Amino acid sequence: MSIQEKTALVVGAGIAGASICLALKKRNIKTILIDSDMGPALHASGNPIGVVYPFLTKHKTAESEFSLNAFLYFLSVWEKFQLQDLVPHANGIYFLMDTGSSYDRYSHAISSHQIEDQVAKEEMEPISGAKALFFPNGKSVSPVKLTEEIVSLTNAETKYNCQLLTWEESEKDSKILCKTSQGEIQCDYLFLSQGYQFSDDPKSNWLPLKKVRGQILKIPEQSPTNSFGILYGDYLTAPIQGHQVLGATFDEFKLEPEPRPEESESMWKDLCERLPKLFSEWEPLNPRLLQTRVSYRTQSQDRHPIVGKLPNLSKMDLSVKYQNSLRKDGKKIKIPYFERVGILNGLGSRGLTHSLYAAEILVSSVLEEESPVSEKILKSLKPDRFLLRMWKRDQLT
Numbered sequence: 001m002s003i004q005e006k007t008a009l010v011v012g013a014g015i016a017g018a019s020i021c022l023a024l025k026k027r028n029i030k031t032i033l034i035d036s037d038m039g040p041a042l043h044a045s046g047n048p049i050g051v052v053y054p055f056l057t058k059h060k061t062a063e064s065e066f067s068l069n070a071f072l073y074f075l076s077v078w079e080k081f082q083l084q085d086l087v088p089h090a091n092g093i094y095f096l097m098d099t100g101s102s103y104d105r106y107s108h109a110i111s112s113h114q115i116e117d118q119v120a121k122e123e124m125e126p127i128s129g130a131k132a133l134f135f136p137n138g139k140s141v142s143p144v145k146l147t148e149e150i151v152s153l154t155n156a157e158t159k160y161n162c163q164l165l166t167w168e169e170s171e172k173d174s175k176i177l178c179k180t181s182q183g184e185i186q187c188d189y190l191f192l193s194q195g196y197q198f199s200d201d202p203k204s205n206w207l208p209l210k211k212v213r214g215q216i217l218k219i220p221e222q223s224p225t226n227s228f229g230i231l232y233g234d235y236l237t238a239p240i241q242g243h244q245v246l247g248a249t250f251d252e253f254k255l256e257p258e259p260r261p262e263e264s265e266s267m268w269k270d271l272c273e274r275l276p277k278l279f280s281e282w283e284p285l286n287p288r289l290l291q292t293r294v295s296y297r298t299q300s301q302d303r304h305p306i307v308g309k310l311p312n313l314s315k316m317d318l319s320v321k322y323q324n325s326l327r328k329d330g331k332k333i334k335i336p337y338f339e340r341v342g343i344l345n346g347l348g349s350r351g352l353t354h355s356l357y358a359a360e361i362l363v364s365s366v367l368e369e370e371s372p373v374s375e376k377i378l379k380s381l382k383p384d385r386f387l388l389r390m391w392k393r394d395q396l397t
């Protein structure tokens, strides 16, 4: 059976699932995309506007290298499919370096990552007058439209109001049997991208992922206002279709879905302090009365995405102990996998920037193709890193 005759099931129609569908489409694999909700991008990927830019560190790390590559990959997909004509957006992101430590970190990042001027350069942000990194092709973008457009580029068969309930590898053939709320689906490959609802799946809920609450404010477009997104810890997006977004709060402990007026007020106060010139030109607004949206990121223990084949914990030989494996003739641990099941999760606060590239890495790994990234980056993304950590600490029994 050629690869093109195989079927993949993708679970979750957020930006992660959409990105996986695009990577599968590139390989002409028949794809079914399901979501338990009534449409795509209704959860973490459902904010009115988000920002796209890379995470950088002073010196090159696997994480910063991945993020920069992911940003460049995002831009290449954006251009290839002419998403500028389809997705509401504004180009340009200023990342303020207005403290000594942020200046030290980000100004060095440019040289240590050999970033070219057309990708990012040091430039004064005109409203605050602060030193900043300017990403001319960074974006304020509609995540909902971005997700929808990516899904429509893929020709995936979509099934909404369709929840994955359980899945098993078939013993008699190489199929995966998936029970959903709309009946059974048999597939050759399964890709899991359920966002914060990952914990409903007993085969992946051992992963150290956390649900993290975030709140944003939707502000009617002000005049005059910033035409580029500005990041200063929080972010104020450029206006798109008559609105700007001020985001985002972060709470990993209390997760209630109701908006918190005091959080809106505090974000607003911060904005006024960081960008006083901008604020002084706006009509007075009461932040407590602005539209608010609460949603949930999924964050891994090391804040790096989880991308790769899913380890099969139930088949791991736990009689092999870490201390013994270090001995000269000691038995080495081997990680068993669900060979045709991949996971893309833990996208944290940068899912828009990272998901297209992460999906490409994931699909190439599950299909056993040559990896588009170095071994170092691959290792930093695989779910295995947590399993090995838990095994070393004897936390698996």
Ligand SMILES: Cc1cc2nc3c(=O)[nH]c(=O)nc-3n(C[C@H](O)[C@H](O)[C@H](O)COP(=O)(O)OP(=O)(O)OC[C@H]3O[C@@H](n4cnc5c(N)ncnc54)[C@H](O)[C@@H]3O)c2cc1C
Residues within 6 Å of the ligand: 011, 012, 013, 014, 015, 016, 017, 034, 035, 036, 037, 040, 041, 042, 043, 044, 045, 046, 047, 049, 050, 051, 052, 143, 162, 163, 164, 165, 193, 194, 195, 196, 197, 198, 200, 213, 214, 215, 216, 247, 248, 249, 295, 296, 297, 298, 344, 345, 346, 347, 348, 349, 350, 351, 352, 353, 354
């Ligand atoms: C407040 C806030 C602000 C953010 N701002 C930015 C930003 O500016 N820039 C940026 O890059 N990132 C930002 N992020 C992060 C980004 O939004 C996320 O990383 C990204 O949306 C995660 O996408 P996802 O597809 O993994 O999850 P989701 O969008 O949550 O998608 C998961 C989908 O899986 C479905 N699902 C779950 N379980 C099942 C099941 N059993 N069966 C079928 N379907 C199922 C859900 O219905 C959901 O649609 C922000 C996040 C938050 C919370």
